[in-house]
Amino acid sequence: MADFNKILTPGDYQNGEINVVVEIPTGSNHKIEWDRKNACFMLDRIEPIAFAKPCNYGFIPQTLDEDGDELDVLLITDQPLTTGIYTTARILGVMKFVDDGEVDDKIIAVPADDRNNGDLYQTLEDLPKRLIEQINFHFSHYKDLKKPGSTVVKEFAGIEEAKQVIKDAIDRWND
Helix, strand or coil, X not given: CXXXXXXXXXXXXXXXXXXXXXXXXXCCCEEEEEEXXXXXXXXXXXXXXXXXXXXXXXXXXCCCCCCCCCCEEEECCCCCCCCCCEEEEEEEEEEEEEECCXXXXXXXXXXXXXXXXXXXXXXXXXXXXXXXXXXXHHHHHCCCCCCCCCEEEEEEECHHHHHHHHHHHHHHHHC
């Protein structure tokens, strides 16, 4: 397996596109994480099935969020994507998120070329309201059985705020 942090860039985020590596498919309760040290995926844990991911979950290569991991991405597609693939994605916004007191923001994106839905989604406002509610609920409660109240969704913000979060994560990676 290739080291995604060596072969991929973060993408052209200034123009609204990022590279996203998929860790967890939509509907999975497996917490699969990129192991940066060993350059491979690992199964970190199995979550209760009630807390399966509402969308694909991945990361932007060559970034570091404030929690010390690559910057997370919630990648919206009609079907689950496979762990280990990557795609170019269009930025829609960011979910400002705190996990156990650490900033752990999530960029929200869609594949840059999605001919199935006619590239309907250009901003967060274009996504179904119910999907945003499900994402909010999931991240507000997915640790409730183990650590109630340890996760907080602060807000959903637009493309410009997402670009700033990405820029900051790229800067951290480069420092």
